[in-house]
Amino acid sequence: MQSSHDPKVAPRPRTLVHPGRFNPVRIQSMHSAAARHIRLALKPGLSLFDALVRPLSEEGVHSASTTILGGAFAELFYCVAPPDPSGLAVVAYGKPINAGRAYMIFGNATLGARIDGGPLVHCHAVIRTSGGAVKGGHILPDRCIVGPEPISVLVTTLDAFELRQALDPETNIPLLQPHEGPRHD
Amino acid sequence: MTKNCVVEMGSMGRVAYARIAPNEDLVVGVEKLCLAEGFSNAFVRGALGSLVDGCIGTWDGGVKHVKGPAVEVVSLAGEVRKRSDGSLKASLTGVIADPEGNVFGGPFVAGLNPVCVTFEVTLEEWLPDA
Numbered sequence: 001m002q003s004s005h006d007p008k009v010a011p012r013p014r015t016l017v018h019p020g021r022f023n024p025v026r027i028q029s030m031h032s033a034a035a036r037h038i039r040l041a042l043k044p045g046l047s048l049f050d051a052l053v054r055p056l057s058e059e060g061v062h063s064a065s066t067t068i069l070g071g072a073f074a075e076l077f078y079c080v081a082p083p084d085p086s087g088l089a090v091v092a093y094g095k096p097i098n099a100g101r102a103y104m105i106f107g108n109a110t111l112g113a114r115i116d117g118g119p120l121v122h123c124h125a126v127i128r129t130s131g132g133a134v135k136g137g138h139i140l141p142d143r144c145i146v147g148p149e150p151i152s153v154l155v156t157t158l159d160a161f162e163l164r165q166a167l168d169p170e171t172n173i174p175l176l177q178p179h180e181g182p183r184h185d
Numbered sequence: 186m187t188k189n190c191v192v193e194m195g196s197m198g199r200v201a202y203a204r205i206a207p208n209e210d211l212v213v214g215v216e217k218l219c220l221a222e223g224f225s226n227a228f229v230r231g232a233l234g235s236l237v238d239g240c241i242g243t244w245d246g247g248v249k250h251v252k253g254p255a256v257e258v259v260s261l262a263g264e265v266r267k268r269s270d271g272s273l274k275a276s277l278t279g280v281i282a283d284p285e286g287n288v289f290g291g292p293f294v295a296g297l298n299p300v301c302v303t304f305e306v307t308l309e310e311w312l313p314d315a
Contacts, residue, residue, distance in 0.1 A: 010240065010250075013237065014238060016299075027206070027214060027217055027221055029218055030202060031199045031202075065231030065307035080283075081301075082284040090255075090301065091253075097286070110233065126260050135286040136259035136286060156200060158202050
């Protein structure tokens with residue numbers, strides 16, 4: 001473990017150098033006049049991706065922030081993001097880690113659109129693995145299968161704009177960003 | 186400014202989503218998001234992203250430093266409040282995971298949690314009743 005603990009000294013933050021040109025806009029934000037809230041039950045047996053995307057798409061929701069309120073998964077994969085040895089970016093996702101039959105303690109997932117227009121789910125969560133260890137990381141939503149009980153999710157919709165993934169030139173990584181022009185079904 | 190009371194009635198107003206860029210501080214960045222959107226008080230409705238290194242407060246007034254990159258934010262709750270002097274203060278607490286997936290939790294220390302690649306945050310404006 002690479003962590004240190006010195007209560008007397010707060011280490012100075014590090015400024016990392018990314019491969020691309022610095023973007024002077026540091027906070028890219030948009031707002032809606034109000035959010036809609038939806039309580040969603042993730043259906044047992046579906047992937048986390050399908051259980052989130054399908055019912056929300058049917059309701060015309062394509063951009064949203066969600067809180068996964070905890071529950072069991074029959075199978076769960078996650079990854080972490082150590083430094084990128086290729087130097088193309090400062091970090092890169094590592095190999096998928098199989099957590100087995102795992103309990104998601106808390107998760108947040110953002111729903112948006114991929115570069116090609118299809119749905120994208122970006123999810124981070126704290127989990128308890130099949131071995132009992134509590135871990136955290138980037139969840140692979142298409143490789144996680146909802147367990148035998150439905151899992152509750154609180155959805156906050158983003159209706160007046162849309163979240164789309166685009167290559168971020170500064171970090172050289174595709175990222176979700178807010179864009180004008182909501183999608184209408 | 187809002188009164189310091191136990192029960193504060195109010196309602197939800199606007200909802201804002203932001204992508205906070207690398208090397209910006211998580212806590213101050215959330216405060217600046219409120220400046221950008223004109224929110225005086227807000228609750229975090231969703232947040233995820235990565236930090237260069239993580240820094241959370243401890244009981245003794247010190248800090249727990251978790252070395253990255255990247256340290257993933259895997260749980261976050263919090264609010265932004267307008268203080269009596271008119272300034273904005275974000276209070277954020279959560280769980281972070283180091284590059285091996287090991288988890289640590291506590292309050293994020295303002296100024297010491299620089300964003301690594303991106304930080305996505307959704308705030309819902311809180312409008313206290315007058």
